[in-house]
Amino acid sequence: MTDSSPTSTPESTRVYGGVSAEQRREERRQRLIDAGLQLFGTRGVAAVSIVDICAEAKLIKRYFYESFTSIDQLAAAVFEQVTDRLVERVVPAIVAGGGQDPRPALTAYVTGALADPRVARLLAVEGRTGALARYGAGFATRAVELWFGFSPAVEGQDEAGLRLRAYAFAGALTEIVLAWHDGVLELTVEQVIDELVDIFKKLVP
């Protein structure tokens, strides 16, 4: 049975253009994710088609289906990558704060999310709609729960009330970032962070 390869897909196993098959597939996948961030973060997930993604990524449809099966799956991958990168920045900052000082974490989050309006929109708005809704009520909520996971457990305290405060702060954080990008807040990043630190301390005593 030397002829173990029937007339099926070539499977992509050869070096091409100097890069391996695996690398090429990964690069294409990343270009699709980049295109997704660009289009999802500006037009919104619902207003983007597979053809749009391919045009933005300068790839043909075949390579979309090479890595994803639907727009929603791509959106999930984009969301996941964006959140992962943010977590990579925020977690060390939380550790730096030692579960006491919220400033490092808030600085990391704000500079990470404020820097790119596409990321902000993806996290705050698109994260609640369609197939992304399964990822939980926005990223800010997860970030706050992350914080609570690192902060010392408060014994016997008002659990439900504490949880409500967490959601409150998450919502405040999200709304402020969106307002900032809308240009209605005439404050520097430092001033915004100062206010956030103050709000955090007031909300989570």
Add this chain to the structure above:
Amino acid sequence: MTDSSPTSTPESTRVYGGVSAEQRREERRQRLIDAGLQLFGTRGVAAVSIVDICAEAKLIKRYFYESFTSIDQLAAAVFEQVTDRLVERVVPAIVAGGGQDPRPALTAYVTGALADPRVARLLAVEGRTGALARYGAGFATRAVELWFGFSPAVEGQDEAGLRLRAYAFAGALTEIVLAWHDGVLELTVEQVIDELVDIFKKLVP
């Protein structure tokens, strides 16, 4: 020129089924808006077609175009009606609070928005996407600005900081309402309102 009516649209001017032409058109329009609230508030605006609306409203397509020209226009009408009704409830409550006590206004808002999850989703999530985005960054923001319009002007104070606090509270309010509907907050309406009053007083000193 007695023959002033060419072979155009019948224009609907006759009594039918006991109701006037004007009333019939208004009833159909309202049924479309009701269908819009139901479908937009559950599936989201982007996932609803004109055919869906007509099926839900039990009307044929002709009558959709009688009152609206696109899904987005219907969504705007639904959004407008929902916000108008909420304003009708909240404004008297603000007046009742005399610009000092936020409790009446918060009670009116929460019972008005918490009562119907479709309204909550429409205001908090759908209000930021697609054609609804032009209505401003969610209804909560407008509600807070409404509050500030009624509250006594604070002379020479940190305008930008105050504005940031308003957005912060609006975001907190929105997030809490959404979390409530998701069932993750095991609190009574009264407890939620108590917390909101407390948060408001802390955020807007």
Add this chain to the structure above:
DNA sequence: ACGATCTGATACCGTCGAGTGTCAAATATG
């Protein structure tokens, strides 16, 4: 150089929704 395979452009088909038109039944008017 030659065959295998990788890539890009394009064509093709089926489906779905927007928007318009047709026709018969129901109802009002004279």
Add this chain to the structure above:
DNA sequence: CATATTTGACACTCGACGGTATCAGATCGT
């Protein structure tokens, strides 16, 4: 009753998109 209008059910065209296939040119392995 006879005619005009209103209404509902349905058919139709057109374009966009999802998904698949075809084909020529580029690149690699031998």
